[in-house]
Amino acid sequence: MAIHIHSGKKHLKCNLKESKLQSVPFRIHADCDAPVSTFFEPYVQTGKNDNDKNPNLTASFRGYPLKGRKIELPEGYVGVLLHESSRPSREKDERNFYVVNKFKDMVYWNWDKIPSKNDAYLNVLDWIDVAEVLHSPITEE
Amino acid sequence: MDNPKSDPVVITNLSTLESFLSESANFRNVSYISPIPEVCKEYPCILGIDEAGRGPVLGPMVYGTAFIPINDQMLLEVLECADSKALNEEKRDTIFGNICEKSSKMGWAVEVIAPNSICNSMLGRSKYSLNQVSMDSAIGLIRAALDNGVKVQHVYVDTVGKPEKYQEYLKSLFPNLDIVVAKKADSTYPIVSAASICAKVTRDHSLKVWDFVEGIDVKEFGSGYPGDPVTKRFLVDNCDPVFGYPQLVRFSWSTAANALENHAYHVEFEEADEDNNTPQQTSMSITSFFKMTSSKTKEKTMHEFFTQRCLSRKVEL
Structure with a gap:
């Protein structure tokens, strides 16, 4: 199965509007637009006694309390949103994705738990540093 | 206070x-x-x-x-x-x-x-x-x-x-x-x-004086008791398929929860017990010790660094 990602470079160079990403701790069985700016964003509040640089955030989804934190992607990386117009029915078929948007940061939300190093998705970024050390070419001094 | x-x-x-x-x-x-x-x-x-x-x-x-x-x-x-x-x-x-x-x-x-x-x-x-x-x-x-x-x-x-x-x-x-x-x-x-x-x-x-943060312009929502027809109407008319209701509504009430089942997208929430990620397959059945076949050479597992971060290899090099 081949996977194609289209118009990546071209798109990223021209200034795509950066998207706001909210990573939420539940699965909504839908793929559609949602009124995030009126039903979600106005309720995002910044914690009182936190460090200003990366304060804890709170919000709510269908009555569930959420605790979140802004996650910046490491220097030199950019996040991309991919869109697949039609998913092939067979496993072997090629899949085509298109870059539709990009992001530099996202808000990672947990259900009633402050995001921390216990969250796999936050730790995953460690790999980038480790990979850098492991795989960067060795230069003779 | x-x-x-x-x-x-x-x-x-x-x-x-x-x-x-x-x-x-x-x-x-x-x-x-x-x-x-x-x-x-x-x-x-x-x-x-x-x-x-x-x-x-x-x-x-x-x-x-x-x-x-x-x-x-x-x-x-x-x-x-x-x-x-x-x-x-x-x-x-x-x-x-x-x-x-x-x-x-x-x-x-x-x-x-x-x-x-x-x-x-x-x-x-x-x-x-x-x-x-x-x-x-x-x-x-x-x-x-x-x-x-x-x-x-x-x-x-x-x-x-x-x-x-x-x-x-x-x-x-x-x-x-x-x-x-x-x-x-x-x-x-x-x-x-x-x-x-x-x-x-x-x-x-x-x-x-309730002012909907969600920008909904509704003034009538009744007493809020499940039997009130105005409240019922409000819950039907003001349901967003993703977010459910404006925050005027108490989602934790069964009236609201039941209405969402019918009018909004299904959402899977994390279960409270699921939280402690107990390592899987730690328990072996006692009979497994008596198996005649020698156990196969252990499959090469990835280091915890990767498993804890849900990282796995997707491309064979």
């Missing part, structure tokens, strides 16, 4: 009550305490506590308190403070206005518990029940009165649960006060009726 506003607002009638409510964010809990009359600081007082809006599927739950010197309690009769549920809305509004006017004799306070704050308590990781929310609010009101210098001696609290346990709990927190917790206290004790009126009027007016 902290009021975030810098210059203290004084509520003197229904319209100042409404402007106080509409200026406060309706998705956060808000407290108000009236100026304390000098007589309440000087002479021993009775203090009543009651709640409004515990049952409805929408709007805040309001806890109210009223206090007056023991020697002045005849005033409550003059003000016609009786069971607030037996009074109509207009009458309650009038009595509330009169209570405000007697600011040299008696004081009052309310805590408006936002519907979203109720949901968040009930749908949190560790359950914080509505009863506990209620008790903590009542305790907060007693503390606020004491902190503001009210010479509280007798406390009367209306309860929906078992009065004995609740009374004992309050007595353990406030050993110096005489505390009576009783069912239907609002029809028995005029000071509880006064508290009840303050709470009910605050809830009614908070709904009247």
